[in-house]
Amino acid sequence: MSLTYTAIRAAKPRAKPYKLADEKGLFLLVQPSGGLLWRLKYRADGKEKKLSLGTYPATSLSDARARRDAARKLLEASVDPGAARKQKQAEQALSIANTFKSVAMEYIDKIEREGRTASTTKKARWFLELLAPIGERPVAEISPQELLATLKKQEARGRLETAQRLRSFAARVFRYAVATTRASSNPAEPLRGALVSPRVKHRAAILEPKRVGELLRAIEGYEGQPTTMAALKLAPHVFVRPGELRHAEWAEIDFDKAVWIIPAGKMKMRQPHSVPLSKQAVAILHDVQRLTGRGRYVFPSTRSAARPMSENTITAALRRMGYGGDEMTGHGFRSTASTLLNESGRWSADAIERALAHKDADLVRAAYHRGAHWKERVEMAAWWSNYLDKLRAGGEIIQLSRITS
Structure with missing residues (x-):
């Protein structure tokens, strides 16, 4: 005999749970608390099992019968509806746990x-x-x-x-x-290709020797923070990336060997990089050592010695000296060195590329060059710093012989 809404409404709680049967294994379990729970009794793998189909009145009698029929269709296909539900719940829980945000973190x-x-x-x-x-x-x-x-x-x-x-x-x-x-x-x-490509913006840099001299003299006259001035002075001599400069640590500087060894984790190409230090670069570092030598960073933040200088410090200093964004940037010191060193005709392109820590697509060739050009790079660092001194002094400009292909 089928269950009716009249029978459901008439059901009263008892001391123990009891059932109100419907058809095809469906029944309503009446709890001592008064709760009414839909259950389906079925057999799978030779065992009697029960499946929860909701609560009354949230799940009506007709809804419970529809869920029962869906479960029986699974049984006809030799699928245990209880096991299928658990699998779906596990998959949903996994999906919730594996959101884009959680995987990204x-x-x-x-x-x-x-x-x-x-x-x-x-x-x-x-x-x-x-x-x-x-x-x-x-x-x-x-x-x-x-x-x-x-x-x-x-x-x-x-x-x-x-x-x-x-x-x-x-x-x-x-x-x-x-x-x-x-x-x-x-x-x-x-x-790929679905988004509008931005125009490539070349980082502004001063490339004329005379104007480089003017920039160096402006740096000498800078009246800002002493550590900022020291960073501005060192940047032209080592021409590393701005991030590498501001993250420099005293533990990386070897004064005895006149070399700055930047660990792979700080390099764009994830390869350790050695920077030969000219006598001028060493002198600048000795000067700033008296200010920050007891801390971790060569150029610490003005707010906290536990953090490196802000990424905008060098650029902001250049702006205060009157150099606009279309004239010079912190990254521009690399372009200045690359251009003038190549135009000098004195140094091999490979040595200049190694000094700039550019990636070599040929890994074997790159490994060879790391060692093969060190002596030339040391000599080039010394020559470059001497050249910068002459430009800063406003003396006779060394004629650079442009390389032609």
Whole structure:
């Protein structure tokens, strides 16, 4: 006999749970507390089992019967509905745990443990914030269209380079998700070429010897923080990347051998880099050592000696000296050195490239060059610093012989 709504409404709690039977294994369990629970009794693998189908009145009699019929269809297909439910619940729990945000944080922690620079992981966390629209979505369920919509929001705001870098970061996270079996595909890969490419902006730099001399004299007259002035003085002599300069540590400086050894974790190409120090560079470092030598960083932050100088310090100092963004940047010291050293005709292109720590696509060739050009690089560092001294003094400009192909 089928269960009716009248019978359900008439059911009263008793001291012990009791059943109100419907059809095909469905029954309503009446609890002593007054709760009404839908249950399905069935057999699978030779055993009697029960499946929860909801509570009354949230699940009506007709809804409970529909759920019963769906479960019986699974049984007809030799599928245990209870086991199928547990599998689905496990998959849903896994999807919730493996959101894009959680996988991205795991990826960021991984690269941090691998020794990536603090600036790299800081940017990665910033990228993750910008990707918040997909942050709580299961990483395996994100489609290329969904990711593209998030990237297009940045593009619509004119942040073309940011959109490109976000796609690249997302691609790395999805690649990690695939490698760790949390996703089966990388939805960022099909989006190559889908975003507007930003115009390449060359970093401004002073390339004329006479104007380089003027810049060096302006640095000598700088009246800001002593550590900032020291960093400005050293930058032209070592022409490392701004991030490498401001993260310099005293433990990396070997005064006896006149060399600065930058660990791989701080280098863009993830290879350790040795910088020969001219006598002028050593003198500058000795001067700043009296100010910051007891701390970790050669050029610490003015707010805390436990942190390096801000990434905007050098650029801000150049602006205060009157050099606009279209004239000179902190990165421009590298371009200045690269251009004038090449135009001097005195040094091999390979030695200059090694001094700039540029990546060599040929790994065997790169490994050879690291050792083969050291002597030339030491001599080049000395010559370059002497040349800068002459330019700063405003003396006779050394004629540079332009190399022709």
